[in-house]
Amino acid sequence: MNNAANGILLIDKASEWTSHDVVAKARRALGTRKVGHAGTLDPMATGLLMLGAGPATRLLTHLVGLDxxxxxxxxxxxxxxxxxxxxxxxxxxxxxxxxxxxxxxxxxxxxxxxxxxxxxxxxxxxxxxxxxxxxxxxxxxxxxxxxxxxxxxxxxxxxxxxxxxxxxxxxxxxxxxxxxxxxxxxxxxxxxxxxxxxxxxxxxxxxxxxxxxxxxxxxxGPFSVTDAAPNEGLADGSVSTANLLPPAEVASKLFPVLALSDQQEVDLGHGKRLDLDEDQLLSNGSDRAMLAAAIAPSGRLVGLVEVKNGRTRVVTNFPSVEQ
The missing domain is CATH 3.30.2350.10 (Pseudouridine synthase)
Structure with missing residues (x-):
């Protein structure tokens, strides 16, 4: 199995396919057993099904509750x-x-x-x-x-x-x-x-x-079926890891962004609390958030953190994946 699969996959489910069918075929298409979904659709229904692969499955719990x-x-x-x-x-x-x-x-x-x-x-x-x-x-x-x-x-x-x-x-x-x-x-x-x-x-x-x-x-939430791939592509090979949305891109649509320095990326990866600089504000201009997306200089999602009074607490870490 290729462990490089790491991201969120938007699929336009066809009628009569079960959500389980889509997940099973996604596992083969993406080369990993670690595939989950953020809410099923009835077999009769069509439309947007959101799947997570690899470490990005940790984001699914934050997608389930979206409108x-x-x-x-x-x-x-x-x-x-x-x-x-x-x-x-x-x-x-x-x-x-x-x-x-x-x-x-x-x-x-x-x-x-x-x-x-x-x-x-x-x-x-x-x-x-x-x-x-x-x-x-x-x-x-x-x-x-x-x-x-x-x-x-x-x-x-x-x-x-x-x-x-x-x-x-x-x-x-x-x-x-x-x-x-x-x-x-x-x-x-x-x-x-x-x-x-x-x-x-x-x-x-x-x-x-x-x-x-x-x-x-x-x-x-902010994700649309117009950006999704047809589920038939999971079977014919036209859908692959290239179709995965990077975790950082997805998290940035859901939460305020905390831009990390190189050293903060290392420290946060080790689970340490960070004391933010006065000019290191979230993308919403706040030093407080229930959840924020901590993004490394490389653009990688390092983790989801709680920010309170300018100090972080790790809620979920996202390990780097070898490509």
Whole structure:
């Protein structure tokens, strides 16, 4: 194995690939077993998956909690077991209610507003959350009834486009089309928010049921899917260690920067506390930060440090990697 892999990899996951599939292929493409992720995506979903390789996996814990942005399509009029298109149908709303709802977009906007901001959300029952030591989705597949506790999340913005009346086929087990209302949405939210649950709760609020038919993650914090490589490149050889973002580049987007001298690089690498010079301010002009990215003169990320009253304390060190 080549131990030179060290960085963050942005991947644009395709539908039907599991996040585990992407990690497994990344290990082969990058030549290292040490690959982790900063939050999975459902197989149905596409979009930004952030992987870490080598020592840079230590950054993943700081990426998991970043805000996320998604584009999605919510289908009103049908509820499913999984709150998305892959689950069995639970209920189908009367076509008259759907047509009436199309003529009352204000009612949809009111329901969307109620799901924006700090809210209490019950995750979808078919999720990876553990209940008594078992994954919720395993319990549901075994036929058990699962109700997960509500948890606080924040929906920073919930933008909707014009609802579209659609004749959907096959939802009732036959060829008779079902009248539904599809809405394309863009959601920016805190980590831990389930977009499937937003679709479910919007449908419940409007009295017609709802689920997701499409989901794409476009942003994680300051990182965008437009800068990501397709996951197929992990299999065809077009994605390699050359695609890794250097740890210093990633950390500099997340934290204030502390520029080190040559001697400070050595001392910090040994875990020593540094007394900063008066003119050695962080990039935000402060001598205090919960976390700062300590960058060597060479541009290497030496560590993440807490800075208090001009003095550092090492939180995480990042060893140099032989290239």
């Amino acid at each position: 996320k942005t998604y584009t999605a399509t919510i289908r009103l009029g049908v509820s499913t077991v999984t709150d998305d298109r892959e689950g069995d149908v639970l209920d189908i709303a009367d076509a008259k209610k759907i047509r009436a709802l199309e003529q009352d977009p204000a009612a949809i906007r009111v329901a969307v507003t109620a799901l924006t901001g700090p809210i209490e959300q019950a995750p979808s029952s078919v999720s990876a959350i553990k209940v008594d030591g078992k994954r919720a989705y395993d319990l549901v597949r075994a036929g058990e009834q699962v109700e997960l506790k509500k948890r606080p999340v924040t929906v920073h913005s919930f933008e909707i486009e014009e609802p579209k009346l659609v004749a959907a086929h096959g939802l009732n087990g036959g060829d008779i089309p079902i009248v539904v209302l599809d809405i394309d949405v863009t959601v920016r939210c805190s980590s831990g928010t389930y977009i499937r649950a937003l679709a479910r709760d919007l449908g419940v609020a409007l009295g017609v049921g709802g689920h997701l038919t499409a989901l794409r993650r476009t942003e994680v």
